[in-house]
Amino acid sequence: MAERTVLIGSTHGLHARPAKLFTKAAASSGSAVTLAKGDGKPVNAASILGVISLGINHGDSVTLTAHGDNADTVLDGLVELLLTNHDA
Amino acid sequence: MATSTDAVLSAELHGIGIGSGVVVGRVLRMPDPLPEPADNPSTLDPAAEIARATAAMQVVAEDLDARGARAGGTAQEVLEAQAMMAEDPTLLDEVTARAEQGQTAERAVFEAFTAFRDQLAAAGGYLAERAADLDDVSQRVIAQLSDLPAPGVPDPDEPFILVARDLAPADTALLNLEKVLGLITVDGGPTSHTAILAREKSIVAIVGTVGGRDLADGDEVIIDAANDLVIVAPTDAQRADASARIQERADRAAAPIVPGRLADGTAIPLLANLGSADGAAQAVALGAEGVGLFRTEFLFLDSSAAPTVAEQQEQYERMLREFPGKKVVVRALDAGADKPLAFLNDAHEENPALGLRGLRALRAAEDILRDQLTALAAAAANTEADVWVMAPMVSTVDEAEYFTTLAHELGLPTAGVMVEVPSAALLADRILAHADFASIGTNDLTQYTLAADRMLGSVAAFQDPWHPAVLRLVGEVGAAGAALGKPVGICGEAAADPLLAVVLVGLGATTLSMSASALADVRSSLADFTLEQARELAGAALSADGAASARAAATAIAHSTTRTDPAVRSTPERGSH
Numbered sequence: 001m002a003e004r005t006v007l008i009g010s011t012h013g014l015h016a017r018p019a020k021l022f023t024k025a026a027a028s029s030g031s032a033v034t035l036a037k038g039d040g041k042p043v044n045a046a047s048i049l050g051v052i053s054l055g056i057n058h059g060d061s062v063t064l065t066a067h068g069d070n071a072d073t074v075l076d077g078l079v080e081l082l083l084t085n086h087d088a
Numbered sequence: 089m090a091t092s093t094d095a096v097l098s099a100e101l102h103g104i105g106i107g108s109g110v111v112v113g114r115v116l117r118m119p120d121p122l123p124e125p126a127d128n129p130s131t132l133d134p135a136a137e138i139a140r141a142t143a144a145m146q147v148v149a150e151d152l153d154a155r156g157a158r159a160g161g162t163a164q165e166v167l168e169a170q171a172m173m174a175e176d177p178t179l180l181d182e183v184t185a186r187a188e189q190g191q192t193a194e195r196a197v198f199e200a201f202t203a204f205r206d207q208l209a210a211a212g213g214y215l216a217e218r219a220a221d222l223d224d225v226s227q228r229v230i231a232q233l234s235d236l237p238a239p240g241v242p243d244p245d246e247p248f249i250l251v252a253r254d255l256a257p258a259d260t261a262l263l264n265l266e267k268v269l270g271l272i273t274v275d276g277g278p279t280s281h282t283a284i285l286a287r288e289k290s291i292v293a294i295v296g297t298v299g300g301r302d303l304a305d306g307d308e309v310i311i312d313a314a315n316d317l318v319i320v321a322p323t324d325a326q327r328a329d330a331s332a333r334i335q336e337r338a339d340r341a342a343a344p345i346v347p348g349r350l351a352d353g354t355a356i357p358l359l360a361n362l363g364s365a366d367g368a369a370q371a372v373a374l375g376a377e378g379v380g381l382f383r384t385e386f387l388f389l390d391s392s393a394a395p396t397v398a399e400q401q402e403q404y405e406r407m408l409r410e411f412p413g414k415k416v417v418v419r420a421l422d423a424g425a426d427k428p429l430a431f432l433n434d435a436h437e438e439n440p441a442l443g444l445r446g447l448r449a450l451r452a453a454e455d456i457l458r459d460q461l462t463a464l465a466a467a468a469a470n471t472e473a474d475v476w477v478m479a480p481m482v483s484t485v486d487e488a489e490y491f492t493t494l495a496h497e498l499g500l501p502t503a504g505v506m507v508e509v510p511s512a513a514l515l516a517d518r519i520l521a522h523a524d525f526a527s528i529g530t531n532d533l534t535q536y537t538l539a540a541d542r543m544l545g546s547v548a549a550f551q552d553p554w555h556p557a558v559l560r561l562v563g564e565v566g567a568a569g570a571a572l573g574k575p576v577g578i579c580g581e582a583a584a585d586p587l588l589a590v591v592l593v594g595l596g597a598t599t600l601s602m603s604a605s606a607l608a609d610v611r612s613s614l615a616d617f618t619l620e621q622a623r624e625l626a627g628a629a630l631s632a633d634g635a636a637s638a639r640a641a642a643t644a645i646a647h648s649t650t651r652t653d654p655a656v657r658s659t660p661e662r663g664s665h
Contacts, residue, residue, distance in 0.1 A: 044178050
């Protein structure tokens with residue numbers, strides 16, 4: 001299992017377009033990825049409803065976990081998406 | 089045209105007309121929302137229900153993706169996000185759990201979506217807006233499961249009149265304007281999304297139509313926007329009258345375009361309201377003598393940070409090049425209330441219309457204001473337009489002084505303020521001592537004067553700029569402008585009402601700015617009255633007790649002073665307040 005904690009880069013937080021980009025990438029990664037806000041309950045990172053219902057804002061700390069052989073590679077890509085400001 | 093329906097008694101429905109057009113056609117209704125699926129135990133085994141739900145979710149997701157690809161732009165982003173919601177794995181888990189307890193696919197989908205939408209709605213703000221997207225997806229999946237047509241705007245082969253409770257932005261994204269002859273909505277006021285769309289696209293429309301719910305598919309109706317009327321099952325005589333008025337209006341639109349002026353020759357420049365550079369060429373073609381309100385929100389709406397000075401300058405130049413030698417009044421970014429921008433004001437406000445919006449928000453983020461004024465001054469220097477700039481939602485003399493000083497300092501010599509708040513109208517003499525001009529935004533001025541939210545259908549009847557309280561405030565500004573020799577423009581929807589336009593001139597307005605589609609009607613109406621007569625009309629309206637009686641009083645005088653002005657021929661009273 002791999003785990004990363006990062007701060008959200010998008011100005012609007014993980015809503016709408018950034019959430020769509022993120023969940024699409026998580027869904028196509030082939031790994032079971034979860035996302036949690038702070039110490040909260042993790043949700044399926046491939047679920048746009050799960051992700052937006054966390055109400056993640058710009059600068060919030062989130063934790064990603066992934067299982068499987070290429071978990072580290074998968075998380076590298078997803079972390080990149082979370083750090084990018086898609087609203088810029 | 090239809091066969092005679094004289095056998096059926098015609099009926100009239102009253103609402104609020106947008107513009108002054110007339111149209112005849114047959115009704116098609118937006119499908120009503122689907123009923124909540126009954127919570128009866130499934131007669132299938134859970135695996136079969138889960139398979140049905142999965143298949144329906146997939147079909148809906150593919151349909152939404154396809155619609156997104158057709159729509160393009162921002163609408164595509166929204167529709168693609170909806171497609172992902174339709175196939176959401178967490179949602180499918182919820183549906184599966186419910187089906188395993190013996191629920192039907194319909195009921196399980198309904199409950200699973202409802203649980204998520206309630207969670208989003210409770211979160212408030214941005215997330216709450218997504219709740220409506222989720223409702224739409226839920227309806228589509230349930231319709232697919234029940235073999236019913238998906239909710240949405242009908243798309244028949246023949247042109248039709250669309251009847252809806254109200255239209256959501258998502259509905260209007262794909263509206264086929266070649267097919268939609270007119271719009272009738274049951275909810276919504278004159279500044280609702282539907283009304284704004286109708287004005288922009290010159291669609292004949294009536295909003296807030298009492299009894300509109302009872303119109304049925306295939307009903308023949310006349311929409312008479314100038315008279316705030318829908319005539320159901322018209323008689324031959326009514327149909328002939330409508331045809332004649334459609335012709336008159338076409339003739340007026342085809343009349344030679346001359347500068348706006350009164351019967352005595354007093355020049356009243358007619359300007360256009362624009363929301364982007366795209367409408368500029370059309371406005372010029374319709375005779376706009378310049379731009380009285382250039383909204384700049386479009387530059388900012390899709391971005392979460394303000395665009396750079398260079399990006400803004402390029403956009404401003406593009407628009408200004410369309411108006412060489414003409415006046416263009418640019419309004420600084422007006423964020424807040426109905427159009428919040430996260431980078432200006434992210435705070436949740438109980439009463440956003442009374443919150444940190446307009447110039448208040450810009451002053452709190454002065455960098456954004458400075459960048460905008462800098463870009464505008466640079467664009468003005470590179471083009472031949474006569475650029476004026478104004479601040480939105482100014483409520484104090486201090487604010488007027490702050491804005492005009494800053495604009496002058498950054499190289500914009502003509503800086504004014506919008507008068508939308510009663511305090512600014514009441515102290516117009518002191519505000520105009522600093523500002524180079526005033527422009528009255530009648531929509532907000534009416535909202536604030538009558539304390540009625542302009543976005544709220546239930547108080548739409550209060551949103552009537554004919555109200556003498558609003559007119560008296562306009563008169564205050566007009567008098568202050570005349571005393572100080574400063575121009576006073578009108579840039580709200582009131583200027584697009586052909587008779588009210590005359591009253592506003594009588595109250596001291598020196599220019600009128602409106603949707604370009606209204607220019608021909610207003611030009612024709614102004615030419616029927618002298619300044620003296622306009623003042624007489626204004627006096628009569630000011631003496632009335634309410635909006636309806638003000639309108640009636642002005643109409644009565646107009647009748648006696650002009651012979652055949654169609655715009656004022658049969659204007660009835662509307663709802664009293």
